[in-house]
Amino acid sequence: MRATRATNIALVLSSIAVAIGITAAAGEAVVRYRERTRETVPASMPFLFYRHERLRHALVRDREYYRWAHVNAAGFRGRHVELAKPDGALRVMVVGGSTVFDSTVDGDDQAWPARLEHHLGCLLPSRKVEVINAGVPGYVMLDNLIRLQSELYEYKPDVLVLYQAHNDLLAALHRIHESYRGLRTPREVESVAPWTQWLREHSLLYNKLALKAKVLQRAATAKTASQESSPQTYTESIEAGAARHEKDLRSFLLIAQGFGIRVVVPQTVHIGSDDPKAVDSEIAWMWQNAVGAPLEHILFGYRRYEEVTRQLTAALNVPYLPLHDTGLESKEWYADGDPVHFNDEGADRMASWIARKLTEQRIIEREAQDNGDPNASACPAS
Numbered sequence: 001m002r003a004t005r006a007t008n009i010a011l012v013l014s015s016i017a018v019a020i021g022i023t024a025a026a027g028e029a030v031v032r033y034r035e036r037t038r039e040t041v042p043a044s045m046p047f048l049f050y051r052h053e054r055l056r057h058a059l060v061r062d063r064e065y066y067r068w069a070h071v072n073a074a075g076f077r078g079r080h081v082e083l084a085k086p087d088g089a090l091r092v093m094v095v096g097g098s099t100v101f102d103s104t105v106d107g108d109d110q111a112w113p114a115r116l117e118h119h120l121g122c123l124l125p126s127r128k129v130e131v132i133n134a135g136v137p138g139y140v141m142l143d144n145l146i147r148l149q150s151e152l153y154e155y156k157p158d159v160l161v162l163y164q165a166h167n168d169l170l171a172a173l174h175r176i177h178e179s180y181r182g183l184r185t186p187r188e189v190e191s192v193a194p195w196t197q198w199l200r201e202h203s204l205l206y207n208k209l210a211l212k213a214k215v216l217q218r219a220a221t222a223k224t225a226s227q228e229s230s231p232q233t234y235t236e237s238i239e240a241g242a243a244r245h246e247k248d249l250r251s252f253l254l255i256a257q258g259f260g261i262r263v264v265v266p267q268t269v270h271i272g273s274d275d276p277k278a279v280d281s282e283i284a285w286m287w288q289n290a291v292g293a294p295l296e297h298i299l300f301g302y303r304r305y306e307e308v309t310r311q312l313t314a315a316l317n318v319p320y321l322p323l324h325d326t327g328l329e330s331k332e333w334y335a336d337g338d339p340v341h342f343n344d345e346g347a348d349r350m351a352s353w354i355a356r357k358l359t360e361q362r363i364i365e366r367e368a369q370d371n372g373d374p375n376a377s378a379c380p381a382s
Contacts, residue, residue, distance in 0.1 A: 028205045035204060036066050041104050041335070045069055046200070046207035051192075054150075055143050059136055069101075070108055075151075077101055077133040078108045085156060089128040090364065092116065093157035095144050096164045100135025102347055104335035108133075110344045115351035116161075123359055132157070140167045141248035148252060153259045159363060160261050161354065162252065165245065165268040165309070166340050169301045172241020173293045174218075176229050219292055234297040238304055246308040253316050264363055265313050266321040266354060267306060269328040271339040274299050283331065286339050319363055326353045 035042055045065040052058040059077075064070040074081045085091045094100050094113040102111035109115075117131035134152060136143070141164050144152075152160075192200075199206040249265075256263045272283040276296040279287075284295050291298055313320040326349065327333075333346030342350060358364045 024205065028203060031205045031208060041068060041106055044207070044211050045103070046204065046211070049137075050201075055139075055146060057136075057138065068107065069103075077111060077135065078114055081130070081132055081155070083154060086128060086130065089130050090120070090124065090159075091130045091132070091155065091157045092120070092159045092161060092364075093132045093134050093152065093155060094161045094163065095134045095148075095152065096162065097135060097139045097167045098137035099166055099340055099342070100133065100163050101137050102133075102135070102342060103137055104338060104341040105344050105347050110347055111135075112342060112347035112351040112354075115348045116354055119352050119355035120358070120364070123355060124364075135163075138167065140164070140171055141245055141252065145248050145252045145255070148255060148259075153256075153261065156259075157261060159358070160256060160263045162249075162263055162265050163268065164249075165302075165305045166270075168241060168245045168248075169238070169298075169305055170291060172237050172244075173234070173291060173298070173301065175241070176233055176237045231297070234293065235300070238297065238301045241301070242304045242308050245305055246312055249309065250312055250316070253312070253318055257316075262363070264319045264321060264358065265309060266357075267323040268302065268309075269323050269326070269350070270302065271331050271334050272299075272329055274303055283339065286331075286337055289337065290339055319361055321354065321357045321361070323353060323357075326350075328353075 042065075045068060048059055048063055048065050048069065048071055049057045050060050059071045059075050061071060061075045062073045069077060071077055072080050074083070094116065100111075100113060102113070105111050111133055113131050113133035113135070117129055120129045120131065132155065134147070136147075139147075144162070144164060200210075253263055271286065272279045276284075276299050279295060279299075287295050287298055310320055312318075328346065328350060333342055333349055335341050335343050
């Protein structure tokens with residue numbers, strides 16, 4: 001009798017396990033089919049990342065995420081890049097986070113570093129131009145400082161364009177309630193079970209669900225922080241974040257100079273005005289949904305980060321490219337519901353302006369044009 005009951009229980013459990021397995025397999029197939037056939041850029045590309053021994057994560061080399069993005073064998077987005085610069089070529093490297101990787105554009109060729117190569121090629125028709133997209137989603141200044149010392153310097157770029165501040169400010173706003181005092185293991189790396197690691201590497205369904213849960217958790221945490229934090233708390237966190245950003249930026253610039261690499265720092269652009277009173281309700285909601293902090297503190301943070309960046313670049317004689325005159329504050333240049341990531345048109349506009357300013361400031365020497373207009377672009381309208 002007991003043996004029969006045990007057998008029945010085993011059969012029931014086996015049936016449940018089989019049903020769960022079939023459901024999971026079907027869900028996996030559906031998610032993969034949607035990712036392969038969808039018409040809009042996916043919100044995440046999980047198979048492009050792996051856990052790195054020194055950095056939190058890095059891009060898997062020689063990996064393609066369906067048709068949306070490709071990481072080459074060197075770990076950069078786009079086509080293959082040799083370590084040695086081609087003879088006579090102008091090599092530009094663009095470094096930053098997801099706003100350099102350009103997570104929201106429709107393919108590698110639409111990312112603004114790729115479009116920068118196009119526009120510089122038009123301005124320098126008799127010279128080979130190579131632009132390397134060294135952006136990695138989620139990276140802050142410290143991550144890129146580590147990369148500069150460990151791998152990026154080897155590519156010996158003629159010009160390095162550093163576009164980095166969004167993630168640093170976001171990290172500062174999310175650190176409001178963090179405290180490591182009294183902890184014996186601050187910032188301890190999470191433990192990952194073997195099956196969890198396998199799911200991260202092989203299951204798109206798991207990654208999508210895990211990301212959704214993480215977004216919901218972050219939104220709940222941000223809402224609580226917004227309700228409980230005083231204006232002074234936000235100000236203190238932003239000031240501390242700006243100080244960290246200034247320290248890491250200073251180290252990056254000095255080390256790059258030590259390697260003989262010329263760095264250019266463009267202004268960090270975003271949707272809407274820097275004045276909270278001039279931001280309409282739709283854009284205010286967009287910021288709240290994306291960051292989860294009060295708008296006035298977000299925009300104050302951008303102003304502070306820009307201020308410390310301007311002061312530091314001036315002190316170190318590093319070219320700073322203001323982008324106030326580009327029109328890139330308009331929502332038409334950004335992905336739907338996103339205040340910082342470009343759509344295809346915004347990426348092209350960003351690239352066009354960066355190319356123009358690099359030549360106007362003679363950071364890159366422009367060749368004489370037949371029309372004699374130093375501000376005109378030889379590129380056809382796109």
